[in-house]
Amino acid sequence: MAKPDHQDAVALLKSDHRKVAVLFADFEEASGDADKRTLGEQICAELKIHTIIEEEIFYPACEGKVDEALLAEAYVEHDAAKVLIGEIEGAPAIAEFYDAKVKVLSEEITHHVEEEERRLDGVFAQARKAGLDMDALGDRLASRKQDLLNTRKAGGELPTRMSTMPDQPVP
Numbered sequence: 001m002a003k004p005d006h007q008d009a010v011a012l013l014k015s016d017h018r019k020v021a022v023l024f025a026d027f028e029e030a031s032g033d034a035d036k037r038t039l040g041e042q043i044c045a046e047l048k049i050h051t052i053i054e055e056e057i058f059y060p061a062c063e064g065k066v067d068e069a070l071l072a073e074a075y076v077e078h079d080a081a082k083v084l085i086g087e088i089e090g091a092p093a094i095a096e097f098y099d100a101k102v103k104v105l106s107e108e109i110t111h112h113v114e115e116e117e118r119r120l121d122g123v124f125a126q127a128r129k130a131g132l133d134m135d136a137l138g139d140r141l142a143s144r145k146q147d148l149l150n151t152r153k154a155g156g157e158l159p160t161r162m163s164t165m166p167d168q169p170v171p
Contacts, residue, residue: 006135006138006139006142007138007142008134008135008137008138009058009127009132009134009135009137009138009141010124010127010128010134010138011138012138012141012142012145013050013054013058013116013124013141014117014124016046016049016050017113017116017117019046020043020046020047020050020109021110021113023039023042023043023046024043024102024106024109026039027039027040027043027102027106028103033092033093033094034093036093036098036099036102037092037093040088040089040093040098040102041089043088043102043105044085044088044089045152045158047081047085047105047109048082048085048158049145049148049149049152049158051078051081051082052144052148052158052159053141053144053145053148054074054078055075055078056144057137057140057141057144058127058137058141059071059074059075061127061132061137062123062126062127062130062132065126065127065130065132066123066126066127066130067121067126070115070122070123070126071123073115074112074115074116074123077108077111077112077115078112080108081105081108081109081112084101084104084105084108085105087101088101088102088105
């Protein structure tokens with residue numbers, strides 16, 4: 001029997017999407033540099049954890065079951081987001097283009113989320129149609145996410161690297 005707080009893979013990933021959307025909206029409404037910096041850091045941390053669990057667990061499970069071009073685009077979109085995340089994390093909120101970088105990151109993530117969540121042919125819909133065990137994937141995603149959250153809370157660094165498609169060598 002599933003735990004009361006159990007989410008299948010798609011529900012967990014969609015929940016992450018909603019949380020980040022709220023943070024981006026909060027950033028748009030923020031007026032002080034300190035508030036913007038705090039929100040920028042939260043956005044970056046949430047996105048880093050989300051991309052790690054997708055790239056380590058969800059996307060590999062989708063290989064051969066989801067349109068490969070769509071999956072390749074998802075990896076590339078993650079890489080583009082990681083570049084902006086690195087620039088946002090390394091700059092004070094008062095830095096030139098800080099707000100613009102967060103705005104562009106928001107737009108990129110919105111596009112990415114739309115492609116994953118498209119009702120009939122998005123990554124999530126294709127994965128469901130392929131019969132992936134979303135409950136088991138959800139458990140794996142939740143466990144890895146908790147490990148990453150614990151690492152972050154303990155002051156540890158989250159792993160970072162550019163994505164590689166499964167047939168690509170790691171740089």
